[in-house]
Amino acid sequence: xxxxxxxxxxxxxxxxxxxxxxxxxxxxxxxxxxxxxxxxxxxxxxxxxxxxxxxxxxxxxxxxxxxxxxxxxxxxxxxxxxxxxxxxxxxxxxxxxxxxxxxxxxxxxxxxxxxxxxxxxxxxxxxxxxxxxxxxxxxxxxxxxxxxxxxxxxxxxxxxxxxxxxxxxxxxxxxxxxxxxxxxxxxxxxxxxxxxxxxxxxxxxxxxxxxxxxxxxxxxxxxxxxxxxxxxxxxxxxxxxxxxxxxxxxxxxxxxxxxxxxxxxxxxxxxxxxxxx
Numbered sequence: 001x002x003x004x005x006x007x008x009x010x011x012x013x014x015x016x017x018x019x020x021x022x023x024x025x026x027x028x029x030x031x032x033x034x035x036x037x038x039x040x041x042x043x044x045x046x047x048x049x050x051x052x053x054x055x056x057x058x059x060x061x062x063x064x065x066x067x068x069x070x071x072x073x074x075x076x077x078x079x080x081x082x083x084x085x086x087x088x089x090x091x092x093x094x095x096x097x098x099x100x101x102x103x104x105x106x107x108x109x110x111x112x113x114x115x116x117x118x119x120x121x122x123x124x125x126x127x128x129x130x131x132x133x134x135x136x137x138x139x140x141x142x143x144x145x146x147x148x149x150x151x152x153x154x155x156x157x158x159x160x161x162x163x164x165x166x167x168x169x170x171x172x173x174x175x176x177x178x179x180x181x182x183x184x185x186x187x188x189x190x191x192x193x194x195x196x197x198x199x200x201x202x203x204x205x206x207x208x209x210x211x212x213x214x215x216x217x218x219x220x221x222x223x224x225x226x227x228x229x230x231x232x233x234x235x236x237x238x239x240x241x242x243x244x245x246x247x248x249x250x251x252x253x254x255x256x257x258x259x260x261x262x263x264x265x266x267x268x269x270x271x272x273x274x275x276x277x
Contacts, residue, residue, distance in 0.1 A: 008038060008039070008040025008041070008043060009040065010040060010041040011038045011039065011040060011041070012039055012040060012041040012042070012043070012075070012076065012161070012162065012194045013038075013039040013062065013073070013074065013075050013162055013194065013196070014037075014038050014039070014073065014074045015035060015036055015037050015038075015058070015061075015062065015071070015073050016036050016071055016072050016073075016074075017034050017035075017036055017070070017071040017072075018032045018034070018035040018036065018058070018061065018068050018070075018071035018072075018073065019032055019033060019034060019035075019068060019069045019070045019071050020032040020054070020057050020061065020066065020068055020069050021069045030218065030219035031054040031057040031218060031219060031220060032054045032057055032058060032061075032068075032071075032219060032220045032221075033219035033220065033221050034071075034221060035054070035058060035071075035215070035220055035221055035222055036071075036222060037213055037222055037225075039194060039196055040194070040210075041194060042192045042193070042194055043194055043195075043210050043211065044185075044188055044194075044195045044197070044208055044209050044210050045195065045196050045197070045209055045210065045211050045212075045213060046196075046197045046198075046199055046204075046205035046208055046209035046211075046212045046213070047059070047196065047197070047198050047199075047212075047213045047215060048198075048199060048200070048202060048205050048212060048213070048214055048215070048251065048255060049214060049215030049216065049217070049220065049223075049255060050215075050216075050217045050255055050256075051200070052217075052218050053215045053216060053217050053218050053220045054215065054218055054219065054220030055166075055198045055215060055220070056166055056167075056198065057220070058198075058215075058220065059164050059165075059166050059196065059198050060166075061073060062080065062087070062164055062196065063080075063083065063084075063087055063089045063164050064080045064081065064082040064083045064084050064087065065083065065089075067081075075087065075161075075162065076161075085158065085160070086160050086161045086162060087160055087161075087162045087163075087164060088155035088156060088158070088160035088162065088163045088164070089155060089163075089164050089165075089166070090148075090151050090152055090155045090163065090164070090165040090166065090168045091151070091166050091168070092166050092167045092168065092170060092171070093171075094139070094144075094147035094148050094150060094151040095151065096139040096142075096147055096150060096151065097139075098138065098139050098140060099138075100138070101135065101136050101137060101138050102131065102134055102135050102136070102137055102138075102139075102142070102150050103135040103136065105139070105150060105154065106122060106126075106150065106153055106154045106157055108154070109154065109157070109158060110157075110158070115158075117157060117158075118157075118159070121157065121159065122153065122157050125152075125153040125156055125157065126153055128186075128187065128190070129149040129150075129152065129153055129183060129187075130149070131146065131149055131150060131153065134146065143176075144171060144172055144176065145172055145176040145179065145180060148168055148169065148172070148180060149180070149183070151168070152168070152184070152187070156187075156191070156193070160193070161193065161194060162193065162194045162195075162196070163193045163194070163195045163196075164195075164196050165195065165196070165197045165198065166198045167198050167199055167200065168180075168197075169181070169199075169204070170199070170200065170201075177201075177204070178236055181204060181207055181208060181236075182236065184208065185207075185208060185232070185233065185234060186233070189232060189233060197209065202248045202251050202252055202255075203239055203244070203248050205251070206228055206230075206239075206244055206247055206248055206251070207234060207236070207238070207239060207244075209228050210227075210228055211225055211226065211227055211228060212225070212226040212228060212251055213225050214226070214251060214254045214255060223254055223255075223257075224254050226247065226250070226251055226254075228247070229243075230243075230244070
């Protein structure tokens with residue numbers, strides 16, 4: 001494994017000197033501290049780190065859903081200051097409205113924007129993820145994996161150039177999670193969208209990504225970047241290889257090598273838990 005020391009040839013999204021401080025009942029809570037990274041055009045990047053290190057804060061800031069205390073985020077060299085039409089988001093929960101069937105859940109963003117969806121593209125995505133026969137079903141009639149497939153279709157339906165994913169498979173059983181990882185890689189190979197994927201699962205990060213960004217404990221800083229050298233398309237069989245085993249252990253060791261938290265952060269962190277990622 002190698003430490004990535006150079007930026008990608010063409011940067012799609014950039015985070016520069018990001019600082020995020022929350023006001024809590026216990027006082028200021030530093031979630032991000034001078035965090036920087038460049039994501040290449042068409043790159044699949046994963047971000048990992050100890051619980052509560054600021055991963056979700058980072059991703060939500062990249063999506064324009066959180067403002068930074070200082071620093072800046074750009075997409076194609078333009079500042080991201082709020083929700084952006086070229087940024088799609090997949091959350092930890094599928095967030096499907098229970099009173100709408102699958103088809104109407106997917107159309108919801110277009111209704112809000114008062115735009116006409118590209119139904120041919122949506123039909124292709126539904127077929128791609130195996131949901132064509134379930135468009136009339138309600139969320140309660142769908143499995144967890146099917147609901148997350150629907151949320152991916154919804155995020156891709158308006159053809160964003162960047163897809164941000166916040167631990168979307170964390171609640172799934174191991175078998176379904178493997179299926180979703182295979183499906184996501186296939187979708188990425190087809191669309192070549194730039195993807196930033198948050199996960200606690202190191203093996204998942206190694207399987208999916210081109211590079212793995214490791215964050216320190218709160219306040220989140222960039223600790224190290226690992227290049228993932230395995231060719232694509234990838235098979236789950238590679239997870240049993242010595243090369244993957246060694247790489248996973250190296251990333252785990254980096255995560256466990258945590259700086260000591262300050263007293264104020266430790267006190268706030270104990271009360272806030274992992275609410276901020």
